[in-house]
Amino acid sequence: MLPGGQIEEGDFTDVLGHGTAVMAAIQDKAPQAEYFAVKLFHSSLRTNAECVLAAIDWAINHGVDVVNLSLGTRNSAHATAFEGAVARAAGSSVLLVSAREADGQACLPGSLSGVFGVGLDWDIPRDLYRAQETKTGVAYFASGYPRSLPGVTPERNLHGISFAVANMTGFVARACEEVKATGQACSFDTITHTLLSALAMAWEAPPTS
Numbered sequence: 001m002l003p004g005g006q007i008e009e010g011d012f013t014d015v016l017g018h019g020t021a022v023m024a025a026i027q028d029k030a031p032q033a034e035y036f037a038v039k040l041f042h043s044s045l046r047t048n049a050e051c052v053l054a055a056i057d058w059a060i061n062h063g064v065d066v067v068n069l070s071l072g073t074r075n076s077a078h079a080t081a082f083e084g085a086v087a088r089a090a091g092s093s094v095l096l097v098s099a100r101e102a103d104g105q106a107c108l109p110g111s112l113s114g115v116f117g118v119g120l121d122w123d124i125p126r127d128l129y130r131a132q133e134t135k136t137g138v139a140y141f142a143s144g145y146p147r148s149l150p151g152v153t154p155e156r157n158l159h160g161i162s163f164a165v166a167n168m169t170g171f172v173a174r175a176c177e178e179v180k181a182t183g184q185a186c187s188f189d190t191i192t193h194t195l196l197s198a199l200a201m202a203w204e205a206p207p208t209s
Helices: 019-025 048-063 076-091 161-181 188-204
Strands: 066-069 095-099 115-122 129-134 136-140
Touching: 019 161, 048 066, 048 076, 066 161, 076 095, 076 188, 095 161, 115 161, 129 161, 129 188, 136 188, 161 188
Parallel strands: 066 095, 095 115, 115 136
Antiparallel strands: 129 136
């Protein structure tokens, strides 16, 4: 992805290791899914709204079911542009998963209605998530840790909101697979219902011995 949101086909080498770890966290929960990489970062975890919006449109145009956005902007000046992207995604049944807030401030597009907005919960296991009703819809919370690495403590491994989003993206992808298996479309409302139903069952299930 070039500055200004232009798409460039070429080298997808992950210099930072961030995207690789994020994808691994998603694959941990939805190993049968097909994955596509759109590179937004190179030498630092910084990009711009134009590139993010172009990446979303690329996913929409290529028929991607679930888009992981382990990022967000607190600049409200981009709200209208992101609202348009969310509407385009909804029109094509593309599900967006993104950071809901950072340092107590709302992030775009994760704080918008129609997006699976995700927050951090350091205490929740990686195989669970929780949900909370808000004025703009359901907010989801997931672990901020990626898959464990042999010999590396969780504190020394990559961690943070990016991985809470990635973990939740895995749950969304898995829910989408389940819904598609029944012949239904993966609409935002259908996946929301599936996630909340699965959540109720997970928390109510008795502990295994």
